Amino acid sequence: MGQDRKIAYFSMEIGIEEAMPTYSGGLGVLAGDTILAAADAEVPMAAVSLVYHKGYFFQRLTEDGQQIEEPVMWNVADFLEEMPVRASVTIENRPVQIRCWKFEAKGISGFVVPVYFLDTDLPENAPQDRELTDYLYGKDNRYRLCQEAILGIGGVRMLRALGCDQLDRFHMNEGHSSLLTLELLEEQKRKRSGQDITKEDIAAVRRQCVFTTHTPVEAGHDRFPMDLVRQVLGAEAASSLQNILSTGDILNMTYLALNLSHYVNGVAKKHGEVSRHMFGGYEIDAITNGVHAARWTSEPFQDLFNRYIPGWQEDNFSLRYALSVPTAEVWEAHLQNKRRLIAYVNWETNAGMDIETLTLGFARRATGYKRADLIFRDCQRLRELSRKAGKLQLVFAGKAHPNDREGKELIRRIFGVRGELLPEIRVVYLPNYNMTMGRLITAGADVWLNTPQPPLEASGTSGMKAALNGVPSLSVLDGWWIEGCIEGITGWAIGENHRLTQMPHDSERDAASLYEKLEKVLQIYYQTPPQFRNIMLHSIALNGSFFNTQRMMQQYVLKAYF
Numbered sequence: 001m002g003q004d005r006k007i008a009y010f011s012m013e014i015g016i017e018e019a020m021p022t023y024s025g026g027l028g029v030l031a032g033d034t035i036l037a038a039a040d041a042e043v044p045m046a047a048v049s050l051v052y053h054k055g056y057f058f059q060r061l062t063e064d065g066q067q068i069e070e071p072v073m074w075n076v077a078d079f080l081e082e083m084p085v086r087a088s089v090t091i092e093n094r095p096v097q098i099r100c101w102k103f104e105a106k107g108i109s110g111f112v113v114p115v116y117f118l119d120t121d122l123p124e125n126a127p128q129d130r131e132l133t134d135y136l137y138g139k140d141n142r143y144r145l146c147q148e149a150i151l152g153i154g155g156v157r158m159l160r161a162l163g164c165d166q167l168d169r170f171h172m173n174e175g176h177s178s179l180l181t182l183e184l185l186e187e188q189k190r191k192r193s194g195q196d197i198t199k200e201d202i203a204a205v206r207r208q209c210v211f212t213t214h215t216p217v218e219a220g221h222d223r224f225p226m227d228l229v230r231q232v233l234g235a236e237a238a239s240s241l242q243n244i245l246s247t248g249d250i251l252n253m254t255y256l257a258l259n260l261s262h263y264v265n266g267v268a269k270k271h272g273e274v275s276r277h278m279f280g281g282y283e284i285d286a287i288t289n290g291v292h293a294a295r296w297t298s299e300p301f302q303d304l305f306n307r308y309i310p311g312w313q314e315d316n317f318s319l320r321y322a323l324s325v326p327t328a329e330v331w332e333a334h335l336q337n338k339r340r341l342i343a344y345v346n347w348e349t350n351a352g353m354d355i356e357t358l359t360l361g362f363a364r365r366a367t368g369y370k371r372a373d374l375i376f377r378d379c380q381r382l383r384e385l386s387r388k389a390g391k392l393q394l395v396f397a398g399k400a401h402p403n404d405r406e407g408k409e410l411i412r413r414i415f416g417v418r419g420e421l422l423p424e425i426r427v428v429y430l431p432n433y434n435m436t437m438g439r440l441i442t443a444g445a446d447v448w449l450n451t452p453q454p455p456l457e458a459s460g461t462s463g464m465k466a467a468l469n470g471v472p473s474l475s476v477l478d479g480w481w482i483e484g485c486i487e488g489i490t491g492w493a494i495g496e497n498h499r500l501t502q503m504p505h506d507s508e509r510d511a512a513s514l515y516e517k518l519e520k521v522l523q524i525y526y527q528t529p530p531q532f533r534n535i536m537l538h539s540i541a542l543n544g545s546f547f548n549t550q551r552m553m554q555q556y557v558l559k560a561y562f
Contacts, residue, residue, distance in 0.1 A: 005114075005164045007045040007561055009035065010155055010177035012148075013056075013136055014049040016103055016115055018435045020079050021055030021072040024136055024399070025365045026461055027214055029435060031173055032105075033292035033461075035115060037549035039107030040314075043557060046164055048155040048177075050147060051076060051101055051117035056136040059399045061431040065415025067400055067408050071135075076101055080117060087157035091146050091232055096129045097122050098154045100162075108294075108314060118150055118158060137401065145224050145232050148253065152179030156187075169561050171210045172261070175222055175253035181205055181260040182237060185244075197240055202260065210560045211261035213254060213284070215458045216274050217369060222253040258282050263560045267459040268480045274455045285559065288480055289459040290552040293319070293544065296465040298443035300333035301540075319468075319545035327533040334446075334470055334536065341444025345395060349428045357391040357426075358525045361445025361471070363438055364462055366400040367407040374451040375518075376417045377511035385515055386424045389522035393426040394449075395441055397433040438462065443469040447521055450475035451494065451514065453505050463491075467543035470536035474521060476510060484543045489535065492517045 011031040015023030023029060031047070038045040055072030062068065080101035087098045099122060103115040120132045132146050155177065159167065172178050188194075188201035214220065226249045230238040241251055244259060258264060258279060265285040266272035272286025293316045297305065305312045308325045312318050322330075335355070342353050353359070364370055375382065375394070386392045396414055400407030411429065418427045430437060442448065448466035450457075450473060457479035464480065466473060472491035475481040485493050494517055495510040524532045 004166075005044050005046040005159075006166065006168045007038075007043060007171060008156075008159055008164065008167050008169065009038070009045055009047040009171045009173065010151065010180060011047065011049050011173035012151060012176035014047060014115060014117075015435055016105060017079055019074065020103075021074060022049060022052050022117065022136070023435075024056040024401075027174060029438075030289060030291075030461060033290070033295060033549045034173075034553065035105045035113050036107070036292045036295060037290075037553040039105045039111050039113040040109075040550065041553050041557070042107065042109065042111040043113070043553065043561070045113045046159060046162075046167075047105075047113060047115040048151065048159065049115070049117055050133045050136070050151055051080075051119040052133060052136045053119075053121060054134045057399070057402065059432045061411065061415075061429065063415075065412040065429065067411055069402050076117075076119070079103065083116070083162065085158070085161040087154055087161050089149055089154045089157070090234065091129065091132075091149060093234065094126060094129065096120055096126075096132070096150070096154075097124050098150060098158060100158050116155075116158060116162070118154055120150060141224060141228060142232065144222065145228060148176050148222070149179055149233060152177045152181075153183045156180050156183040168208065169210055170208055171212070171556075171560070172257050173212055174214050174220070175211075175257045178211070178253045178257035178260070179233075181209060181256060182240065184208060185240070197243070202244065206260050206262045209257070209261040210556075211257040211264045212267065212287075213257075213264065213275055213458075214267055216271070216278060216456050224251045224253075225249060226251055254279075265560070268483065270455065270479060270482050271458040274458075287552060287555045287559065288483060288547065289461050289464070290546075290548040290550070291461050291464045291468070293468055293548045293550065296439065296442065297468045298333075298337050298439070300336040301443070301469050304329060304333050316548045316550040317545050320541045322540040322544070323537055325537065327530065327537065330470055330536055331533055337443040337469060338446070339444075341395070341440050344440060345428055345430070348430060351426050351428045353393050353395075353426055353428070357393045358522060359444070359446045360392070360394045360449045360474070361441045361447070361466070362394065362449045362451075363397040363430075363433055363441045364450075364460075365407070366398040366411050367404055368410065369453045369456040370398075370410075371451045371453055371507065371510075372396060372398065372410055373413050373417075374507060374511055375449065375514060376414070376421075377507070378515070379417055379420050381515055383421060383424045385519050385522070389519045390526040391424075392518075392522065395428055395430065395445060397430040397437055397441060399433055438465070442466040442471065445471055446525065447471065447491075448473045448475070450481065451510065452476055452478050453507070454478040454495075461547075464543065464547040467539040467547065470540050472535045472539045474514075474517060480547060484547060486538070486542065489538045490542050491535065491539065492521060
């Protein structure tokens with residue numbers, strides 16, 4: 001299998017199997033969807049990540065909303081096949097041995113994209129090195145840099161050991177893997193038995209590399225002090241990196257990827273624009289994210305599409321014919337999903353939610369700029385709105401990074417308002433958000449809520465998953481929603497369209513807009529059900545048919561891979 005691979009896809013996290021805790025959120029789930037789309041399209045790809053024996057973390061929430069993190073317990077051998085080959089990297093002047101585990105992602109036709117998870121938990125390694133593939137986004141800067149060396153440098157070496165000698169493209173899904181460029185430069189040097197990296201070497205590596213940047217948020221762009229780089233990678237590697245980047249005391253992994261890639265893209269049109277402002281002087285395109293349609297379409301809607309739109313999995317664009325599906329059957333499929341969600345919520349929380357009440361879903365990483373609590377800015381106004389326009393209930397989920405105090409406080413604030421809104425409005429926050437829960441909420445909510453602070457939402461994909469299940473979005477105009485929103489047709493926009501990236505945001509104004517639009521949504525839902533169901537149909541036909549990884553993969557193939 002190794003010899004026929006042309007594309008190597010590197011990602012710090014990959015969410016490919018629900019019970020494997022090798023992802024934290026959107027970046028990893030997108031990577032999994034991308035790999036499945038490549039398998040469907042028979043793109044000759046191999047993917048690389050780390051195995052994470054203790055996962056990201058298992059989230060428990062106390063009665064007052066305090067987040068408690070615990071290691072995830074899972075058996076790697078239950079899911080993955082250990083490969084016989086080995087590779088190694090030098091870390092702090094010690095050789096660190098790497099093995100890999102294989103997962104086979106199968107496409108519609110049976111075509112396989114192998115996913116290789118790297119692992120340093122081997123008896124021949126020092127105890128501190130055995131732990132380097134334990135935690136995703138864990139511990140300190142040194143731990144992260146060691147992991148990124150294993151992913152980037154070790155990943156290229158592992159692919160070579162597996163027989164992947166004809167790779168044409170190395171796709172860096174975010175900057176975590178950009179040390180792979182250093183290994184590719186070393187390969188160029190060895191080809192000509194050279195001592196120093198030349199301009200020709202850099203040009204050759206640049207032709208091989210593709211880079212996708214995923215966030216305007218500063219914390220998403222890894223930086224390491226050059227003293228730490230020397231300690232971990234050695235003086236020669238640090239000197240090479242400084243020469244390539246003409247940098248001082250900081251290694252910026254994003255700039256390393258930018259400088260050594262022939263094609264760079266953001267993940268929505270707006271994000272491409274924001275990225276060009278952030279990284280002046282670099283040519284940055286945009287390929288808007290998508291989701292894997294078959295993976296995120298619930299069983300009731302899969303059955304519906306199979307009857308009325310046969311072949312939709314092979315041709316996602318044919319979902320535009322959803323406009324001809326009887327609305328009564330669409331509504332019944334939705335009610336099946338909603339019953340499952342409400343039953344799960346009541347079983348887990350004893351919240352007493354009901355099927356008839358308009359249910360908003362909000363599930364994503366808990367961090368400040370996502371503004372999960374924007375809807376609670378004026379609880380009195382929210383209660384009055386519910387009494388005046390119709391009953392309302394809200395389902396939240398999401399993990400805060402262990403070091404994100406603001407994100408943890410946001411969860412506590414949501415817990416704090418629950419009692420204040422009773423009895424008019426019921427609010428739940430489900431613990432340990434994962435792909436299974438994401439599928440349940442995106443399909444079972446009536447309306448998908450998204451309230452990021454512009455322009456920090458690079459793309460967002462949860463609303464795309466909701467759209468495949470006929471769930472319209474009520475969202476701030478940022479990320480993908482600028483492209484997906486047709487007011488009153490596919491959903492509703494909150495606030496202004498911030499076309500200028502420097503335009504200051506105003507949470508007070510956004511909250512006022514949210515209440516105004518929510519009142520309209522409640523009126524449509526309760527007073528004109530045929531209109532609401534028509535919006536559901538358009539969510540599928542216009543957004544589900546376009547914002548999918550089938551279309552996204554076609555664009556990568558045309559623009560970046562071949």
